[in-house]
Amino acid sequence: AQSVTQLGSHVSVSEGALVLLRCNYSSSVPPYLFWYVQYPNQGLQLLLKYTTGATLVKGINGFEAEFKKSETSFHLTKPSAHMSDAAEYFCAAISSGSARQLTFGSGTQLTVLP
Amino acid sequence: DTGVSQDPRHKITKRGQNVTFRCDPISEHNRLYWYRQTLGQGPEFLTYFQNEAQLEKSRLLSDRFSAERPKGSFSTLEIQRTEQGDSAMYLCASSPLKRGVRADTQYFGPGTRLTVL
Numbered sequence: 001a002q003s004v005t006q007l008g009s010h011v012s013v014s015e016g017a018l019v020l021l022r023c024n025y026s027s028s029v030p031p032y033l034f035w036y037v038q039y040p041n042q043g044l045q046l047l048l049k050y051t052t053g054a055t056l057v058k059g060i061n062g063f064e065a066e067f068k069k070s071e072t073s074f075h076l077t078k079p080s081a082h083m084s085d086a087a088e089y090f091c092a093a094i095s096s097g098s099a100r101q102l103t104f105g106s107g108t109q110l111t112v113l114p
Numbered sequence: 115d116t117g118v119s120q121d122p123r124h125k126i127t128k129r130g131q132n133v134t135f136r137c138d139p140i141s142e143h144n145r146l147y148w149y150r151q152t153l154g155q156g157p158e159f160l161t162y163f164q165n166e167a168q169l170e171k172s173r174l175l176s177d178r179f180s181a182e183r184p185k186g187s188f189s190t191l192e193i194q195r196t197e198q199g200d201s202a203m204y205l206c207a208s209s210p211l212k213r214g215v216r217a218d219t220q221y222f223g224p225g226t227r228l229t230v231l
Contacts, residue, residue, distance in 0.1 A: 009154075036222075043118070043205060043222035044157070090156050101147065101170065102220060104156030 023091030118223035139208030
């Protein structure tokens with residue numbers, strides 16, 4: 001079964017610093033990969049997704065992620081953190097089989113320090 | 115596009131009571147999903163509809179849970195004889211049906227937070 005692992009349940013960065021949130025998937029066949037952001041008491045908002053093609057994917061709010069098949073990773077980055085980036089971030093995958101449901105990681109809470 | 119809406123946003127109930135949640139997907143989205151999110155965890159898939167047909171159900175969906183989408187528009191999720199372990203955020207998502215697209219984007223609603231006392 002597909003699984004998604006997010007290393008680091010809490011990440012703190014200073015405002016203006018690089019944001020790096022880690023995500024690894026477990027599948028011999030690369031799945032389709034997503035990053036979602038969740039603000040308190042709200043639903044999930046899509047940041048970006050990888051299906052096929054270019055391995056560097058650009059999303060909203062200055063975020064991007066790179067799909068690396070050799071490392072089974074899909075890490076999320078942003079060059080310069082902003083206070084408004086403080087939220088919980090979820091990596092998710094849809095397997096390339098018949099299933100359509102998202103399998104989520106356990107999430108990473110990002111804190112941005114002034 | 116008014117987004118996915120869910121009602122109620124919060125529900126507090128006593129153990130053993132039945133509860134029902136409603137989800138209104140984005141207009142013309144054929145696919146509708148229910149997920150459950152417990153504190154400190156990512157959402158877990160419960161079930162999925164394409165139009166009015168319920169195509170997939172997770173093993174998490176015990177016989178106390180039932181979901182419907184009678185006319186292929188809104189959906190309801192009912193939990194019978196609630197237990198304290200049912201306390202969670204219940205999220206609904208919808209996506210359009212696009213031929214040839216495997217990984218359609220799922221748009222999430224704000225969720226219904228259930229507390230079982």
